[in-house]
Amino acid sequence: MTDILCRWxxxxxxxxxxxxxxxxxREFASGYLIGEVLNKYQLQDDFxxxxxxxxxxxxxxxFTRLEPSLxxxxxxxxxxxxRDIMTERHGVATRLMxxxxxxxxxKKKANLTGVAMETMRPAAPAKLNAYESLMYKERxxxxxxxxxDLNLDALVARFHDKQIAMEKIxxxxxxxxxxxIQIEQQNQRLALLxxxxxxxxxxxxxxxKIQAATVHIPRPPPNKTLKAIQIRKDNKTKREALExxxxxxxxxxxxxxxxxxxxLDDNSSVSESIDLQYFTTNEDDKDITExxxxxxxxxxxxxxxxxxxxxxxxxxxxxxxEKRRRKVLVDxxxxxxxxxxxxxxxx
Numbered sequence: 001m002t003d004i005l006c007r008w009x010x011x012x013x014x015x016x017x018x019x020x021x022x023x024x025x026r027e028f029a030s031g032y033l034i035g036e037v038l039n040k041y042q043l044q045d046d047f048x049x050x051x052x053x054x055x056x057x058x059x060x061x062x063f064t065r066l067e068p069s070l071x072x073x074x075x076x077x078x079x080x081x082x083r084d085i086m087t088e089r090h091g092v093a094t095r096l097m098x099x100x101x102x103x104x105x106x107k108k109k110a111n112l113t114g115v116a117m118e119t120m121r122p123a124a125p126a127k128l129n130a131y132e133s134l135m136y137k138e139r140x141x142x143x144x145x146x147x148x149d150l151n152l153d154a155l156v157a158r159f160h161d162k163q164i165a166m167e168k169i170x171x172x173x174x175x176x177x178x179x180x181i182q183i184e185q186q187n188q189r190l191a192l193l194x195x196x197x198x199x200x201x202x203x204x205x206x207x208x209k210i211q212a213a214t215v216h217i218p219r220p221p222p223n224k225t226l227k228a229i230q231i232r233k234d235n236k237t238k239r240e241a242l243e244x245x246x247x248x249x250x251x252x253x254x255x256x257x258x259x260x261x262x263x264l265d266d267n268s269s270v271s272e273s274i275d276l277q278y279f280t281t282n283e284d285d286k287d288i289t290e291x292x293x294x295x296x297x298x299x300x301x302x303x304x305x306x307x308x309x310x311x312x313x314x315x316x317x318x319x320x321x322e323k324r325r326r327k328v329l330v331d332x333x334x335x336x337x338x339x340x341x342x343x344x345x346x347x
Contacts, residue, residue: 024093031086044065
């Protein structure tokens with residue numbers, strides 16, 4: 001249908017503006033081409049007052065002048081239809097032009113002019129159409145916004161679009177900034193992880209070096225602890241003391257047997273006299289008594305004192321050696337405990 005109308009408008013009527021399917025609604029939105037079509041058929045005498053402008057006032061003027069002519073052709077036309085054509089609603093202009101095409105062809109076939117059609121109308125419908133035209137004009141003025149309002153709406157829409165574009169740009173900037181911050185945080189996190197890994201590797205290497213440099217001193221066996229050593233030392237001291245006392249006692253007994261009784265010791269004089277009397281009274285041992293009388297020396301207290309002094313010095317020297325030995329053992333045990341504590345701290 002649109003192709004038929006385009007051929008009719010472009011070829012037969014030769015309108016000032018060619019129309020096609022894409023621009024059909026836009027070209028007829030101002031109402032100028034509709035008036036031109038009616039003027040071609042001598043139905044629009046005031047076509048010289050039509051405007052090709054697309055502003056709101058021009059559209060209101062054009063569609064106000066089109067209404068009587070369309071009613072003359074018995075084409076239904078009201079303010080709603082006019083507003084739909086002004087706003088380029090899809091299919092409205094095509095439907096109106098098709099109705100106009102049918103009505104004009106019928107008029108052409110009847111060979112009727114505009115004046116003839118006007119005179120043929122009854123008086124009552126003509127008067128009614130006049131009132132309807134007045135109402136149509138008032139309603140169309142009310143429904144048609146002013147050009148200043150349209151300009152303001154267009155300006156607001158343009159700035160609204162600009163605002164949307166700026167918000168989109170700002171959103172993209174924030175998005176890019178957030179992406180940059182996230183990438184930077186991720187790089188910092190990776191750097192910290194790498195630093196932690198390096199520190200752990202260095203720490204492990206240091207621990208390995210310490211372990212390699214550590215001298216492991218074995219624990220002493222139970223029989224070589226300080227307590228066991230002290231017990232053995234005390235037992236040895238007691239044993240040496242007993243052996244020394246026994247040796248001294250044996251030596252004194254031998255000396256008593258060999259030496260004559262001394263006046264210095266009143267208590268031992270009786271026993272010594274008894275022993276000597278025993279030796280003298282025993283007939284079997286006369287030779288021994290004679291030998292004793294021959295080799296009996298003088299009292300030798302200095303010799304005994306020297307022996308006792310030497311024994312005391314030996315005991316003191318042994319005690320000093322034990323003290324030094326004990327000190328060395330204590331130092332060794334302290335160093336071993338320190339190494340054990342150090343080993344426990346690192347492992």
